[in-house]
Amino acid sequence: MEPRGCFNCIKSLCFFALLVFELCSASTLYVGKIYPGFEGSQMNWIDRDGLFLQSKNSVFALRFYTSLDVNLFLLVVIHMKSSQIVWTANRGLLVRNNDKLVFDKNGNVYLNNATSVVWSTDTTGKGVAAMEMQDTGNLVLLGDNGSILWQSFSHPTDTLLSGQEFVEGMRLKSFPYHNNLYHYLEFKVGDLILYAGYQNPQIYWSMSTDDRRPPTKSMGRSPRLP
Template identity: 60%
Template sequence: MGLFKVRTLCFGLLLAFKICIAADQLVGRLYPGFQASQMQWVEHDGRFLLSKNKIFGFGFYTALDAQSFVLVVIHLQASQVVWTANRGDLLVEKSDKFVFDSNGNVYLERGDRFAWATNTTGERATSLELLDSGNLVLLGDNGRTLWQSFSHPTDTLLSGQDFVEGMRLKSFPRRKKSDYLEFESGDLVLYTGFQIPQTYWSLLHEIKTTVQLLSEF
């Protein structure tokens, strides 16, 4: 009888622990004080925030070596990553945390330093919202936008997202190089990031070529 009680107690503790780990995903937005690690949300594939109509998710995504993680916005139906926070620092482990602190900063830890941050310390941030457009928005008083992922694209543009002077899309490296799409001096340029960048397409050049061809008719 005593052994049965012990087994029942152990089962109850394990069940309670599993329920704590498998927390419900947040929908729409989260608030200052929230923290999350990949290991806490493993049963939800690392995603802890969903957009209102569950079109996009935000959370951890397995990097190339399956031992480290990136923080991403992902289109759920297509399983397509559309924005990545820490592309320059992929060595985030399952115990490292995403943090929305009380001082207005949102960041991803890597050990004792930041792998990524919104750099909004001191701002009166009230919530972090994932929109059905795929835009991740840090809001302040009166709904003021303090930071948004649409202003910091990585390798994907979404419907309704502006692409303006100073922005750049960068592909993941292949053979130690990446391709870039960038607004440069009023021109939209596609180039390969060798030590000396090699441009292989330009919007202005395309327009000039088209105008020249039309003038020949």
């Protein structure tokens, strides 16, 4: 074999080996925690249906989830056994399969599309040391001492999980129906209020006016779910 042909053969083999290495490393499934310097898109975990971080006992996981449009994705926490989505990062601002989730060296976690940041934890400079998917379904950012600096439980979307508090100022909002109508439940000024989300939201139900509610002295922090 001529030297040039041999060189081309070796170059092709090296390229193939590098490609295999990249594919294998890209599809790594992380368990428990990931750390600053992490980044990836749905394409990196296409062989795992976008799933890249699961809790220690495989109860919940963080993944890219295909929406009704197979070219667009949500970043979600999902209950593994039921496949039920319990939290969504970028509802209404979906990303494509090459858009990246980044956990940067400054401790901020954010999701980019082609032109802008569509979701962020806004934790730059707060001493974040790790991101953990917990078996409770809570996605948390931890400091060096293990303290929680940010958590998905403080930013619910349409689901409450066991042990998650629903306190004044929080809101649960349904996905829009086909006519863009949605409902949201809000804990506001000591009352629990359900709104129908028209252009001008209308109160559909409130606990303070419901004769079926049990007598209470006052309303404050919501009780933990059983």
